[in-house]
Amino acid sequence: MQLHALLALEARAFARFSRFLDQAGVVVHRATSMPELIAAARTTPVDLILIDGDTSGGPGTFEDTTGLVAGLRPDRERPAVVTITEGGSGLRDLPGSAGEGHVLDAAWSDAVIKQAIEALVRRRSGARRERLVAARSDQVGLGDLGRASPQMQRLLVLARRVVQSDTSLLILGETGSGKERLARAIHADSRRRGGPFMAVNCGALSESLLESELFGHERGAFTGATRTRRGYFELAGGGTIFLDEIGEMPLHLQVKLLRVLDDHRILRVGGEEPIHVDVRVMAASNRDLEAEGEAGRFRADLYFRLAVVTLTVPPLRERREDIPDLVKNCLLRFGGIMPDPPSLDDGVMEMLVQYAWPGNVRELFNAMEQAVLLCDGRVIRLSDLPARITRATVRGSAMASAGTRTPGPITSKPLSVARREVSDAFERSYVMALLSETSGRVGEAARRAGINPRSFYTIMKRHGLRKDAYRSSGVSKPHR
Numbered sequence: 456m457q458l459h460a461l462l463a464l465e466a467r468a469f470a471r472f473s474r475f476l477d478q479a480g481v482v483v484h485r486a487t488s489m490p491e492l493i494a495a496a497r498t499t500p501v502d503l504i505l506i507d508g509d510t511s512g513g514p515g516t517f518e519d520t521t522g523l524v525a526g527l528r529p530d531r532e533r534p535a536v537v538t539i540t541e542g543g544s545g546l547r548d549l550p551g552s553a554g555e556g557h558v559l560d561a562a563w564s565d566a567v568i569k570q571a572i573e574a575l576v577r578r579r580s581g582a583r584r585e586r587l588v589a590a591r592s593d594q595v596g597l598g599d600l601g602r603a604s605p606q607m608q609r610l611l612v613l614a615r616r617v618v619q620s621d622t623s624l625l626i627l628g629e630t631g632s633g634k635e636r637l638a639r640a641i642h643a644d645s646r647r648r649g650g651p652f653m654a655v656n657c658g659a660l661s662e663s664l665l666e667s668e669l670f671g672h673e674r675g676a677f678t679g680a681t682r683t684r685r686g687y688f689e690l691a692g693g694g695t696i697f698l699d700e701i702g703e704m705p706l707h708l709q710v711k712l713l714r715v716l717d718d719h720r721i722l723r724v725g726g727e728e729p730i731h732v733d734v735r736v737m738a739a740s741n742r743d744l745e746a747e748g749e750a751g752r753f754r755a756d757l758y759f760r761l762a763v764v765t766l767t768v769p770p771l772r773e774r775r776e777d778i779p780d781l782v783k784n785c786l787l788r789f790g791g792i793m794p795d796p797p798s799l800d801d802g803v804m805e806m807l808v809q810y811a812w813p814g815n816v817r818e819l820f821n822a823m824e825q826a827v828l829l830c831d832g833r834v835i836r837l838s839d840l841p842a843r844i845t846r847a848t849v850r851g852s853a854m855a856s857a858g859t860r861t862p863g864p865i866t867s868k869p870l871s872v873a874r875r876e877v878s879d880a881f882e883r884s885y886v887m888a889l890l891s892e893t894s895g896r897v898g899e900a901a902r903r904a905g906i907n908p909r910s911f912y913t914i915m916k917r918h919g920l921r922k923d924a925y926r927s928s929g930v931s932k933p934h935r
Contacts, residue, residue, distance in 0.1 A: 460503040601777030606769040621904030626739040631817035634739040650694025658703035676725025701738040771812040785823040821872035835892035847887040
C-alpha cells in the first residue's frame with residue numbers, strides 16, 4: 456500500500472520535500488491553507504503531514520503539533536506530523552508524541568534530508584504492516600466465515616448447536632480451508648470466549664518437544680530444564696486448546712492425550728502429581744483419520760473420542776458464493792489501518808470468484824492482504840492482485856464462464872452459440888489479464904497480443920474494459 460503525504464509548505468520547500476517523498480514512493484498532495492489541510496487530512500488516507508514552522512501557530516512546539524494531530528482523525532490512525540524549521544538541531548521526535556510528532560531542520564543538506572525522509576517512510580510503513588498483521592489475528596465469530604453457500608450454511612447450523620458445549624470437536628478439511636478460523640470462531644462465540652485460545656501445530660514440533668509443549672515439564676526433568684514450565688493445556692485453562700495437524704502426533708502421545716480427554720488431568724514431564732485442567736479440546740487434520748486408524752497410524756479410540764462431533768470445512772472452490780462475503784470481511788478487518796476500507800474496481804470480484812484457489816481461504820486472505828498493501832488506499836485494481844490469479848483465471852475462466860463445468864447448460868445450446876460464448880469469455884479474460892500485467896498500458900498489451908493498439912482498443916470497448924481500471928495507482932499527483 457502506498458503512503459500518502461500532505462504538504463503545507465511554501466513553493467520552494469514543497470518542491471524540495473515532494474521530490475524526496477516521490478523518490479521514496481509516497482503519493483504527494485498539497486494544501487495551501489490550514490483549513491484546506493484539515494479538510495484534506497480528514498478525507499484522505501494521509502500518513503505524513505509536513506508543515507512550515509509557523510503553520511501550526513508556533514515554531515514547531517510539541518503542544519501545537521500534537522494538538523493538530525489530535526484534531527484530525529481522533530478515532531482513526533493518526534498521521535505523523537513533521538514540522539519544518541530553520542536552524543534547528545536536525546530530525547528529532549517530539550517528547551511524548553508516540554511517533555506522531557517530529558521536527559526537521561531544513562538547513563540540512565539534500566542528502567541528509569533524503570535520509571531523514573526515508574527513515575520516516577520506513578517507520579510509517581513498518582507501523583502500517585504491524586497493524587495489518589494484528590488485524591489478521593483478531594478474533595472472528597461464526598458470522599464472519601461466509602454463509603452464502605449451502606455447504607457453509609449446513610456447517611454453521613451444526614457449529615451453532617455445539618458452540619456452547621464443552622464437547623471435543625474434530626475439524627476436517629484441506630490445508631488452508633479455514634479449520635483454525637472455524638475453531639477460533641466457535642471459541643469466540645462460546646461461553647469460554649473470556650479465556651485463552653491456544654493453537655498448537657502438532658506437525659511442526661519434534662516428538663520430545665511436543666510433549667513438553669503440551670503438558671509442561673518440571674525443573675530438572677531433562678537437560679536444559681532449568682525451571683518448571685507450564686504447557687499449553689495449563690496455559691489454556693478456562694479456554695480452548697486447538698491441536699492442529701493432530702494426525703502428526705506420535706502414537707505414545709496419543710495415549711496421553713486420550714487420558715487427558717477422559718479425566719481432564721495432565722502430568723508434566725518429570726512430574727509426579729496429576730494437574731487438573733479446565734479446557735475444551737478441538738483438533739484438526741487434513742487427513743482421513745478413520746483411514747489412518749485402520750492403517751495403524753492413528754489410534755482408533757482417540758479418533759472416536761475426538762470425533763464426538765466432526766465438522767468438515769469445504770474447500771473454497773466448492774463454495775464460491777462465499778467469496779464476496781469473505782473479501783468484504785477482509786477489507787473491513789484490514790481497513791482498520793485506513794480511514795475507510797478500499798473498494799474493488801470493475802472486474803476484480805469477478806476474477807476472484809473465477810479463480811480456483813488451490814490454497815483455499817488462506818490464499819484468499821494473503822491475496823487480499825497484498826492487494827490492500829499495494830493499492831492506492833482507495834480502490835483495489837486488478838493489477839494489485841497476485842499475478843498468479845490473473846494468469847490462472849485466463850486459462851480456466853473461459854470454459855467456466857460459458858457454463859462448461861456443468862454439462863447441461865453448454866450442451867443445451869447449439870454449437871455455434873456455445874462456440875461464440877466460449878470464445879467471448881476467453882477473449883475477455885485474456886485481455887483483462889494482459890491489461891493487469893501491463894498496468895493498463897494498451898500499447899504494451901497490444902504488442903504482447905500480436906495486434907495493433909487500435910484493434911486492442913476495439914476489443915476492450917466490446918467487453919466494456921477501461922485501461923484506467925488497471926493502473927497501479929488511481930490517485931493523481933498535483934501539479935508542481
